[in-house]
Amino acid sequence: MEVEERDPVSGHRTTGHEWNGIKELDTPVPRGVLIFLVITHVFAVTWWFLMPTWPLGTTYTKGLLDVDQRAIVEQQLVDAAAERAPWIDRIERASFEEILPNEMLMSIVQSSGHQLFGDNCAACHGVDGRGSANYPDLTDDDWLWGGDVETVAETMRVGVNTEHPESRVAQMPSFGRDGLLNREQVNSVAAYVYSLSNPDYSTSENIDEIEAGREVFLTSCAACHGANARGNQDVGAPNLTDAYWIYGGDLQTIVTTVHGGRHGHMPTWDERLTNAEIKILALYVHSLRVEKP
């Protein structure tokens, strides 16, 4: 080993070690590295003095700035609530009739409702509120429990088929599976229901089946859906004569629905959202509908 060996490129000495051809230079640590090292350590130590840092058994060094992340969060929540208080109070106190014509309040409803709807409702009803398979469209005129703002707010508060004591309750029985109707009756009543929204379906060929279906409908379905099949919002029974369908309006899906029944669910938002937030969402949903041409 030649200790005085020098690297021709850098001019530095080697350490005199060699591993399978690899050598090392004995270059001193560059001054910049040491300066930078000192700076980061000074920063860290200063930070230790300012912030809660070192554990001391049951407590810890609190730091000169007396910062506590829990206190900060609590203060931030108080500040945020105070910032929103003026308009939140107004929305909580005012009736829907008073809010609807108020442009200032309605613009707040638009901006905060968008986020509330996106984070709480959009998973089922879609970002635009147009629903999806098995979840109702909120932008149309067809409502199970009523579409005025108060009723929509109440539906949000108690939910549908939930554990809330005041929950809206609705169930369409499984007529076929539970043997309330036989297969022929299920098919005929489905044909009748289908013909209500598809008048072209009533041809001379299947007029008899549709007639038979009408008889079944009057005895088995009219109690909820009404003799005219236009539904009943008191019991959450949908209108069967229009073009709006939650589970699908084709003949096969109607047969499936009559056979197996339906038991929809919407969560209660009573404890998850504040009263003001529910009001904002009801108004926001309302605005989705009126904006439609």
Add this chain to the structure above:
Amino acid sequence: MVSTLTTNERLFALIISALVSICGLALAAVGRQDLLAAQGFIIMVFGLACVFAVAQGFYEPEPSKERLSSYYDDPIKVGIALAMAWAVFAMFIGVWIATLLAYPELTFDQGWASFGRLRPVHTTGVIFGFGGNALIATSFHVVQRTSRARMPDQLSPWFVLAGYNLFCLLAITGYLMGITQSKEYAEAEWYADIWLVIVWVTYFILYIRTIARRKEPHIYVANWYFMAFILVVAILHIVNNLAIPVSLGHAKSYTVWSGVQDAMVQWWYGHNAVAFFLTAGFLGMLYYYLPVRAQRPIFSYRLSILSFWGITFFYMWAGSHHLHYTALPQWVQTLGMTFSVMLLVPSWASAGNALLTLNGAWHRVRDDATLRFIMVAVVFYGLTTFEGSFLAIRPVNSLSHYTDWTVGHVHAGALGWVALIIFGSFYTLVPSLWKREHMYSALLVEVHFWLALVGTLVYVFAMWNSGIVQGLMWRTYTEEGTLAYSFVDSLVAMYPYYIARAFGGLLFLLGAIVGSYNIWMTIRATPLTSRREIDVPQSGAVVVPGE
């Protein structure tokens, strides 16, 4: 393979393989009401395959004594092949799940193909399958060369390599079946974890024994890093995976840690897995293949010392920066943040040491894509460690945490640093190990380099943009003091970045396939070198026998 084992070793190999298959059978029997049975079956088949492999060569003639005056390279060769196979597989899964984020229907309604199952397949496959096999293979190579000593026996390296891959196999098949202990980067369940402890301790002992046999007065830097990697990963793995199985017949277990302690142990593990698996291990690789390829001495021995002890000491404290603004007490967060800041200079000292080593060899960086792989890896290493310290600062973290910025940061490290240093090392190692003149195609190395670099840049830039957009959207308030965007709005904004990310990942995957082909053809279709380089433990001297 078997022909290089002594008769005694063949016997031991046979016994160990048989024991493994019996353990597998036992697990399959007691776990027959559970998914554990399927895992036991895999263990049994693996064990039986080993039994057959050993039995086939059992009566081959004993290896000659001459073998002891050469290095033992067979397990290294297999390790390289396994690493490349894992790379292609796990990167393919990565591209798949990246695409899944933009097109969620690509699960084809299969439970095993859901994001939650495929994601650990990707992370485990890349980190442990690709990275781990590469580390094992290169560490076997480096420790023998820099110690001028052959590994002490022929069986332990095979046990480590095969056992480690059995662990990876169990982990990944388990995830696909829905087995997980829900700890990030430590999802494998108790039976696989116990097995890994056995394998890993063998690895550590093998490494120490080889170093103990060295004929050099000093231990080379690369070995410091490899030893730190092996030792600390064992500690991390054992502590984080302490768990109690529901029963010996169930795959499910519950961790002994609870609440915020569990979170802290998990991120102490998670962060130091980055530190000692993905950093220390690969720095070991860097410290050998960089000076070899550049044909330059290491810039500064003193800088090596400073950065090694800085990294090993400071990293241990930094894990809590993963839990800023959580239930973790603030004083722990402060420690995590400040130690992350102090970690920056030792980390950069490594990168600087590597780049300054290239002084006098920059013309080689220009002409040689292999050296360029190593050089760019160092640049990404410097970039990522800076970013890591930066993201650990609490106010910065409040913007970046939970966003794609973190994903971008991780991939700048995983693609830019870890994968590129592996490729650079493999392109250096493969021709010398198989005694070829050169790689099959220098052009394909060049193609691989550009695919990998462009893929990494596209990926990382997409995630930086996406992460910052996400972070800003989540904290934007309206004049009235309510959030301006819903979470879904931020998802919609991510869409183009998700597509770009999948494209970047695809380029990187294509590069890995090109690299695998090139390595394959080097082994199969490149002539043997005519040079007679001396690559033996100690030229002309008597070697201490291994047994």
